[in-house]
Amino acid sequence: MSAVNLIAVFAENQLGQMARITQVLADADINIRWVTIATNESLGVIKFLVDKCDLAHQRLHEKGWTVSLVEVLAIEVEDRPGGLHAVADCLARNRINVENSSGFVSHNRAVLLIEVQDVPGAQQILANQGLHLLSQEEILKL
Amino acid sequence: MFWDQKTETIERAALEALQLKRLQATVRRVARKVPLYRQKLAGGGVKPRDVQSLADVRRLPFTTNADLRDAYPAGLLAVAPEEVLRLHTSSGTTGKPKALFFSRRDVANAAELMARCLVMTGVTRRDVLQNMMTYGLFTGALVMHYGAEKVGCLVIPAGPGNSEKQLLLMQDFRTTVIHVTPSYALYLADFLQKKGVDPRRDLALRKAFVGAEPYTEETRRKIEQALGIDVYNSYGLSEMNGPGIAFDCEHKCGMHLWEDNFLVEIVDPRTGEPLPDGQTGELVLTALCREAMPLLRYRTRDITSIIPGPCPCGRTHRRLHRITGRSDDMLIVRGVNIYPQQIERVLMSLPSVGRNYQIVLDGLDEMTINVELAADGFDGHVEHMTRLQSEIVDRLRAEILTKPKVHLMPPGTLPVSEGKAKRVIDNRSL
Helix, strand or coil, rough: CCCCEEEEEEEEECCHHHHHHHHHHHHHHCCEEEEEEEEEECCEEEEEEECCCCHHHHHHHHHHHHCEEEEEEEEEEEECCCHHEEEEEEEHCCCCCCEEEEEEEEECCEEEEEEECCCCHHHHHHHCCCCECCCCCCCCCC | CCCCCCHHCCCCHHHHHHHHHHHHHHHHHHHHHHHHHHHHHCCCCCCCCCCCCCCCCCHHHCECCHHHHHCCCCCCCCCCCCEEEEEEECCCCCCCCCEEEEEHHHHHHHHHHHHHHHHHHCCCCCCCEECCCCCCCHHHHHHHHHHHHHHHEEEEECCCCCHHHCCCCCCCCCCEEECHHHHHHHHHHHHHHHHHCCCCHHCCEEEECCCCCCCCHHHHHHHHHHHEEEEEEEEEHHHHCEEEEEECCCCCCCCEECCCCCEEEEECCCCCCECCCCCCCEEEEEECCCCCCCCCEEEEEEEEECCCCCCCCCCCCCECCCEEECCCCCCCCCCEEHHHHHHHHHHHHCCCCEEEEEEEEEEEEEEEEEEEECCCCCCCCCCHHHHHHHHHHHHHHHHHCCEEEEECCCCCCCCCCCCCCCEECCCCCC
């Protein structure tokens, strides 16, 4: 199935946490393709898209970090005015509640990453709407 | 199973007659031998012969923690020094310790009561008991040691800490019973998990006697679950022998307090007025059989209640509810009385919350609860953690009537202790 795994790390809101985590990834020769940080007032979750997801999980766990895999959907968006609107409109019409989302453009291809409660359900609906969902391999090749 | 069925199931009337006889003898003896009691009794206008019924105990003076410290080292000794066989002290976190003396009969009697406790939970001479309490000035380990030897168990005097060695001993000698503090039991469960040891499959453990710190019913269940054993609650205090004063029977529905040895009262901690069975207050104990250092109406500062009604095991000695706090552990935050155990009870009832927590008080009554997420509680979603944080806040507010800040932390962040855990950090500038 074309879901994408992110690696999520539980980090307290403290100076230098990000640097300590990226050090572990750098030491393991892991390439970070994308990152997002979600916080509330006392804690944060840093999510990475990396080229070697299992290795990243293993190394961070060994170093004592609290880690988890998060499944997200990567929707390809047309890189033109109104491109994102078309996708957002589709999500709204199909009543897909998005918990977190972020987007990026790489080599003229735009991608919207969304976190939803019901991953398989959303996958089905979005595919039926003719949207292209990128697989882990595809997104890493962008 | 019974160690001393006749005494353990004695009719209430016969028990009370025995208590009165022993109380009268104790009061006569301390009035004669202990200057502090002579003064206290005279000050209250009470003569030993005024004790005509058990209700007359209320006319007797209280003994407090401060009395014991003032009497240090030997002011409360009721026998000649050569009659003393053993000295223990009770933790002197503030200033002088309390000195506690045991005569030959006291040592034997403490073991006898401990033997009753052990057999009551089903322990036999075939059991192997690994004693993880601190040996030394603290009574916890030695009294259990003597009691278990009396029953005929193999006793391993392991002491606390050094989990690698504990595991080795448990494996090599097929330990069936451990005597342990609740915080070390939880620590040990985590340790075994990290080592890949499944206690149900790899160890012979069946029971734990858990005491020396108050803990909650939820913590009991967590320990039982994690180790695949039965946990029996143990209550004691060094001022009255040490452990073995009150203990769970096989039904685990409250701790039978050996009333032939101790006269029990529950009083209002502020006024000292007696409270009826079922009501929560401070436990007050009078030693009926102690020889070297009998204390009258000792204010234990432990908060509990007497559970009304008979126990299915058939013992007639009344049951104590688990200790819900210490009158001197009580925190006053924004004018509300709070026991740390109330907070623990809430935290332990939430499965995504780990076992380690800390209560931090800052500035002018700001309360923050630092709590670890359970080891498998992280799913990568900050929203879920925010929701959990608010759920903890809501539940705590319902329990302690004030709204704390809750700070959820990754598992393994808070300091862990191998002994008594330090749960409260009070930095208030009041």
